[in-house]
Amino acid sequence: MFETQFTKDFNVEYPIMQGGMMWISKKELVSAVSNAGGLGILSALSFETPELLANEIEQTKKLTTRPFGVNLTFLPTLKPVNYDAYIDAIVQSGVKIVETAGRNPADYIEKLKNNNVKIIHKCTSIRHAIKAQNIGCDYVSIDGFECAGHPGEDDVTSLILIPRAKDELNIPIIASGGFGDARGFVAALSLGACAVNMGTRFMMTKEAPVHENIKQALLNAKETDTVLVERSLKNTLRAFKNKHALKVLELENNKATLEELAPYLSGLNGKKMLEEGSIDNALLACGQVIGLINDIPTTTEVIVNIINQAKQIIEQQARLI
Incomplete structure (x- = not known):
């Protein structure tokens, strides 16, 4: 088939x-x-x-x-x-x-x-x-x-x-x-x-x-619960709209440099979040399709x-x- x-x-x-x-x-x-x-x-x-x-x-x-x-x-x-x-x-x-x-x-x-x-x-x-x-x-x-x-x-x-x-x-x-x-x-x-x-x-x-905490948070998310960050770096990332992503967006809107943004963009933050389940501590790549996922x-x-x-x-x- x-x-x-x-x-x-x-x-x-x-x-x-x-x-x-x-x-x-x-x-x-x-x-x-x-x-x-x-x-x-x-x-x-x-x-x-x-x-x-x-x-x-x-x-x-x-x-x-x-x-x-x-x-x-x-x-x-x-x-x-x-x-x-x-x-x-x-x-x-x-x-x-x-x-x-x-x-x-x-x-x-x-x-x-x-x-x-x-x-x-x-x-x-x-x-x-x-x-x-x-x-x-x-x-x-x-x-x-x-x-x-x-x-x-x-x-x-x-x-x-x-x-x-x-x-x-x-x-x-x-x-x-x-x-x-x-x-x-x-x-x-x-x-x-x-x-x-x-x-x-x-x-x-x-x-x-x-981590189950992450899955449950995404389960409750809608298609509007993503945000675009790193646009100022010409490296746009669509991520889950959590506190961390909104902080990055705020920094970018205030013309932050790469050096100022770097601590917030570390991939190791994401690794720790996925393992420990702290939903607001890192960027989490997430598509708009999250609005269609209910299980x-x-x-x-x-x-x-x-x-x-x-x-x-x-x-x-x-x-x-």
Whole structure:
């Protein structure tokens, strides 16, 4: 059911991909998504060293025999990252699917291609998607303005970006940003995508390594409970509207420098929050789709419900013809 280019290329049952979320996309969640028939994605930079990533890949293999990939994000950081070493760890582990995001991954394409790795590049604009195609990426994950994390600076929604990407590109497209149920899944396929990528929806599952306090706070949230921060740095982030995010926004409105903002932007704050459950102590990437999430099911329940309900939606809509 719902066989697409995505299911064929990545040998998965369903055209559903789990987002690479910092501190969250670890073996527990990734293996659960892959076992449920989707494509699980580890977040490489959740692990302080390439050796720790390699170990996590091996631990994930013990939990699933099905395909999974690794996300590697090239973003401005206060601490330099040895990306070549991370790629070596991925390649040597035998992983054949890599999702890149952030800056242009051109410097690393050849090494990945030489090791038969399929590359999905996440983009927030058509110009970046065209560039990704031109440098040899196999897929583009087009990320609409609704998304959690970094939506870019153009503020174009998925409803526009997906069909525009379909019109412009010759490589397959994954829809990312604003997807969390069967209605969005069917819409994405109709707009020209061959799969959906979901982060916030999978963050709100039983297997996600997120403190229960955080899950409950998000469960009560609406689509209006996100805020855009880091716009002054040209590194826009959509985050949950908590006290910490509002403080960052206040500092930016008062023309704070990077040095003044840096203590509030540390990723280690987020790691501590997810582990300890203090909802107001860090930035938490969260998409507008949070307004559509009303439960905390298993990953299997998420995927099975989407597929079954999508089939019903398509059958119902066919009766209109």
